[in-house]
Amino acid sequence: MSTESTPIVAGTPAPAPTAGGTRLPDGVHLFDFEAPSPDDVAAGHAVTTAFRAIADIDGEYVVELFGNTDLQGSADVQVRALADRSSVEHRYTIAARGPVAEDLAARGVTTLPAVVPAGQDDPTPAVADVVAYVTYDFDLLDNTSTFSVEITVRTADRRQGIGAALWDHAVEEGRARGRTIVQAWVDHAVPTADEPTLTPTKSEGEIPVDVTARFVQARDLVLEQVERHSVLTTAGRKAEWESALAEAMSRAADTDEVVTWDGYTPEQDLEHMAVLMRRMSTDVPLGGLDWDEEEWDAKRVRTAEEVSLGSGRRARLTTAIRDTTTGSLVAFSQLVIPLGTNAAWQNETLVMREHRGRRLGTIVKLVNQLALLERYPDAERIHTWNAFENSYMLDVNHAVGFELVSLAGAWQGRLV
Structure with missing residues (x-):
């Protein structure tokens, strides 16, 4: 699922299995x-x-x-x-x-x-x-x-x-x-021009048919989605981002209010964030992956924040758009910085479907990136992941300077 984060999977071809399972090397x-x-x-x-x-x-x-x-x-x-x-x-x-x-x-x-x-x-x-x-x-x-x-x-x-x-x-x-369903996210290099490739069953993009692809294919998994892993360097970008933000803000409505916080969501916005997190499971591209709508409430949002901030994140920076006519949050973007690194990871970014077309995705990303520069100037890079079919977010990322570095394949299989 394209939540702008991905795990790593690495595997290798195996020798023939024995009756009790795959044969391990002696001593392992x-x-x-x-x-x-x-x-x-x-x-x-x-x-x-x-x-x-x-x-x-x-x-x-x-x-x-x-x-x-x-x-x-x-x-x-x-x-x-x-x-x-x-x-x-x-x-x-x-x-x-x-x-x-x-x-x-x-x-x-x-x-x-x-x-x-x-x-x-x-x-x-x-x-x-x-x-x-x-x-x-x-x-x-x-x-x-x-x-x-x-x-x-x-x-x-x-x-x-x-x-x-x-x-x-x-x-x-x-x-x-x-x-009954197993899923795996697998890292892949960007394929070369003469390299054989594989495309997802119900979405866009392609990956090289490399050793990890062959590993999961041999286990009857099917490629269901491909994400682009892109990186943005932060040095010397402030003036560029400020200019792009001013242009994007000219497209926003008078009722679009920008709010930013570091760490825990303000108490009055917990229910609004729960709605946004629920929409993350329905409004983002899923390709052919089986994924049900998630149930979120204020308690679950707070618990997730406590787990994240209590498990080695030195920053959890969030920018959101509030619709002042209703008081609701209608878009957000989030960056986290793990302890021991000078790189930020782009977590979720979402603009509710009914509020798209006003550059809100660009606004929340740029405001959050400028806040990152101000509050965490040692953050040298930002990593993000987006589904190939998520053309809107890919356009936003391209506009703010992200560059493709690798691919992530979402594989799925059914246990029989």
């Missing part, structure tokens, strides 16, 4: 992570080395693909997500080798702690001994027939069946929870 074992309680996280328990390896693998992968660590996961953020059960159940499974993994497997251990109390020995494999991981998410409030899977394998350990074994493990977990 799978381990699930036990979800810590929120109290354990709040108490400052230490994140174990094996769980920290997930962020290390992320870093290796994003540098390979993008040349920087802007999109690298953070172990502290990931462990908070693992502990949270407000709307999504996050699960992680790793593949590990080495003496600790061998000892754990010999003793029949299949689940590891993600955190341990300060001063307690860490019983998990070392960072370097963790060669791959899968994260699989189960929505708890909406879309309870679907789940999503993301796999990343270290470069040196690909094409050995590890990714395939992790996929099989995640799918069995999905089946055990009664899920």
